[in-house]
Amino acid sequence: GKIESAHGGTLFLDEVGDIPLPLQVKLLRFLQERTIERVGGRKAIAVNTRIVCATHQDLESMIHQGGFREDLFYRLAEIVVRIPGLAERHGDPVLLAKAFLKRFAAEMNPSVTGFAPDALAAIDAHDWPGNVRELENRVKRAVIMADGKLVNADDLDFGKGDEEDADVLNLKSAREAADRRVIRHALARSEGNISSTAKLLGISRPTLYDLLKQYDLQV
Structure with missing residues (x-):
């Protein structure tokens, strides 16, 4: 339905590397034939839409590992624009963090007015493997966790803290541990x-x- 509704325009597919292989086949078929079939229908419907994709993953490595179709990759990779990660953009993490803080403070915790110096230093020093989404999520949680006017480095939770961090083995468990703390x-x-x-x-x-x-x- 999304492809058909984008007729005459542009469809943005975020995190295309996360698309399961069966759906990759359907996307490839559309890119080759430029037609779709509605669920339960048999009539081919021509759709004229531009496909733009984004991913944080290395699709070429995924191809070698069998997680992404090579033919789909080359269909999508006609024009590739590489956007450097936050680790390569010195100064940007702090600027983005301040913008996120302003937004989340207005929505969730108006008493928060900014970052403490140790928080700014931690933001600047972090590698940001999860890029902007990681930054956004950390700032959001920090604004909720902050007890004073300033978010400090501990509020950003870079993994130097409590017992739960010792059991963190992967990103999923790390997120769950952080979610528990924020909810509490x-x-x-x-x-x-x-x-x-x-x-x-x-x-x-x-x-x-x-x-x-x-x-x-428990509540």
Whole structure:
């Protein structure tokens, strides 16, 4: 449906490297034939749309590992624009972090006005393997966690802290550990009120209930 709705325009596919192999086949077929079939239909529908993709992964390595189709790669890679990661853009992480803080503070914790010097130094020194998304998520969590006017380095949680960090083995478990800490802190700030906690976290009540169940957290 997304491809058909983009007829006459541009369709942006973010993180194309995460597309499962069966869907890669369908995307390749569309790029070759420029037609689609609706679910349950048999009629080919011509669609004229420009496809723009983005990924943080090394697709050529994924091809060698069998995770991405080589023919699809060459269909997509007619024009490639490489955007350097944050680690290669000195000064940008701090500028972006300040912009994120301003936005999240207005939405979630108006008492926060900026970063402490140790936080700015930590942001500047970090390698940012997750690039802008990692930066955005860390700043969001830090704004929620901050108790004073300034976000400090500990609020950014770069893995030098509590017992949970000792058990972090991969990105998934690292995120789960950080989520638990943020949810606990938000619950404490909201005195256990579910509606207030959900609003502080920027999520819906059902989503918060799901997270509480997923992480076995008690209100």
